[in-house]
Amino acid sequence: MEIVLTSAGLCVSRTDNNAYTLSIPDRGASCQISSTIGAHLTSWKVNDHEMIFLSERADLTGRIPIRGGIPLCFPQFSKFGPYPQSHGFARNLTGAWRFERAYNEGVPQGFNDPCVVLVLSLTGPLDTPRVSTPYPHPFVLTMTFRLYATRIALSARVDNPSPEPLAFGFAYHPYFRVEEATQVGVRGLQGVRYKDQLVAGPEGEATQAGELLTVDREVDRIYRGAPERVVLEDLRTHAAFLAVERRNISDLVVWNPWVEKSKTMKDFQPEEYHKMICIEPAQVDLVQCAPGGSWEGQMVLSRL
Ligand SMILES: O=P(O)(O)OC[C@H]1O[C@@H](O)[C@H](O)[C@@H](O)[C@@H]1O
Numbered sequence: 628m629e630i631v632l633t634s635a636g637l638c639v640s641r642t643d644n645n646a647y648t649l650s651i652p653d654r655g656a657s658c659q660i661s662s663t664i665g666a667h668l669t670s671w672k673v674n675d676h677e678m679i680f681l682s683e684r685a686d687l688t689g690r691i692p693i694r695g696g697i698p699l700c701f702p703q704f705s706k707f708g709p710y711p712q713s714h715g716f717a718r719n720l721t722g723a724w725r726f727e728r729a730y731n732e733g734v735p736q737g738f739n740d741p742c743v744v745l746v747l748s749l750t751g752p753l754d755t756p757r758v759s760t761p762y763p764h765p766f767v768l769t770m771t772f773r774l775y776a777t778r779i780a781l782s783a784r785v786d787n788p789s790p791e792p793l794a795f796g797f798a799y800h801p802y803f804r805v806e807e808a809t810q811v812g813v814r815g816l817q818g819v820r821y822k823d824q825l826v827a828g829p830e831g832e833a834t835q836a837g838e839l840l841t842v843d844r845e846v847d848r849i850y851r852g853a854p855e856r857v858v859l860e861d862l863r864t865h866a867a868f869l870a871v872e873r874r875n876i877s878d879l880v881v882w883n884p885w886v887e888k889s890k891t892m893k894d895f896q897p898e899e900y901h902k903m904i905c906i907e908p909a910q911v912d913l914v915q916c917a918p919g920g921s922w923e924g925q926m927v928l929s930r931l
Contacts (some may be wrong), residue, residue: 635729637743645728649743652721654776662726664689665718666747668697668801673777673930675829680804680903684894689721689914694894695903699783701768704909705824708796714773716758717749717768717816718800723757724749724770732773740776741817747772778929787916795846795916798880799926803859803869808883808901812839814867815857816879821850842904845885849911853879857906867931873908874925880907886922 632639638650646669650657650785655675661667665685671678681695692698692714701717703710703838710716722886727746734741765788773780787793805811816835823831824847835850839860855874858867873879882905889900908926916922 632729632731632743632798633745637731637741639729639743639745641726643876645726647726647745649729649745649772651741651743651774651776652770654740656776658772658774658779660745660747660772662724662747663698664721666724666749667693667699667718668772669693669695671779671928676930677804678928678930680802680899682895682899684896686871686894689719691894692719695802697781697788697802698800699770700796700800701783701785702762702764702766702795702797703913704798704907704911705799707911708794708913710762711760712758713797714798714800714899716753716762719853720749720753720757723753727769734746738775740778745772745801746770764791764793766793778927780912780925780927782923782925784921785914785916786921787918790918792918793916794913796910796913797876797922797924798907799873799876800905800907801871801926801928802903802905804902804903805859805904808842808904810862811854811904812841812860812862813857813881813904813906814860815854816840816841816850816881818918819853821848823848838883842883842885845888846883848881848911849909850879850881851877851911859904859906870927870929870931871906871908872925872927872929874927875922876908876910876924876926878909878911880909880911882906882907887898902923 659670698718700714732742771782859869
């Protein structure tokens with residue numbers, strides 16, 4: 628292990644395998660990000676408590692995407708784009724993400740906790756064998772990870788250096804660790820239109836009725852125009868324990884595979900659907916980025 632940065636109670640270290648650990652040790656805050664397989668956050672701890680789900684069966688070789696953590700979906704969300712691989716190629720690209728820098732951002736105005744930052748980047752076009760289907764478009768995707776004592780902020784920036792327009796989608800796909808998925812609810816979606824991805828055609832278009840979206844079956848929904856901030860609540864205590872905020876990202880997806888789908892996932896224990904819920908800030912419709920232009924979309928997670 629190599630120390631990349633130590634500064635005023637903040638630390639960044641790197642393993643031989645190019646996994647980075649950002650930490651604020653005296654606050655029990657840390658996160659781990661692999662730069663070998665995608666730019667994939669595999670752990671986020673607040674007060675030494677793990678917030679992120681990682682399957683016991685996750686494949687950590689890069690052959691398939693890591694099941695759990697925070698996959699980054701680029702250049703599209705799911706199948707909503709021309710690229711043949713669902714959720715795009717970025718999440719399990721091996722050895723292609725580059726370390727840019729790590730630094731102490733100090734205490735941002737309006738906050739009372741310090742912030743440590745890691746920046747990684749991915750540059751296209753990408754050819755075989757790196758990707759199964761070549762992606763011929765030039766781009767730079769820069770990921771900035773900011774760790775605070777009780778929050779983490781991820782910022783994706785896509786630059787289009789080419790003289791041609793660039794169309795792409797993007798999503799953060801965080802798997803949140805919960806004690807029991809049937810005992811949590813997502814608050815903030817009441818009255819929001821969604822597409823139920825499990826119901827084909829117009830019958831799948833619906834409006835969120837209740838105050839809380841709970842999990843008692845397979846859930847796979849794209850909420851269009853959801854509020855920028857939703858919270859995850861414990862149904863037993865009625866306390867919200869996690870906020871998910873997004874900026875400049877159009878949609879919010881909620882996913883839990885439940886019983887039958889879990890059985891079909893080779894990199895997931897059949898009972899693990901009890902232990903996770905995905906709440907995903909997703910730019911489903913493709914962004915049209917002008918020549919020389921850029922786009923930025925942010926996700927902020929806060930332990931409440
Ligand atoms: O198995 P993958 O490719 O990681 O996708 C997991 C899920 O990701 C969600 O974002 C999608 O809405 C689901 O339809 C999908 O099943």
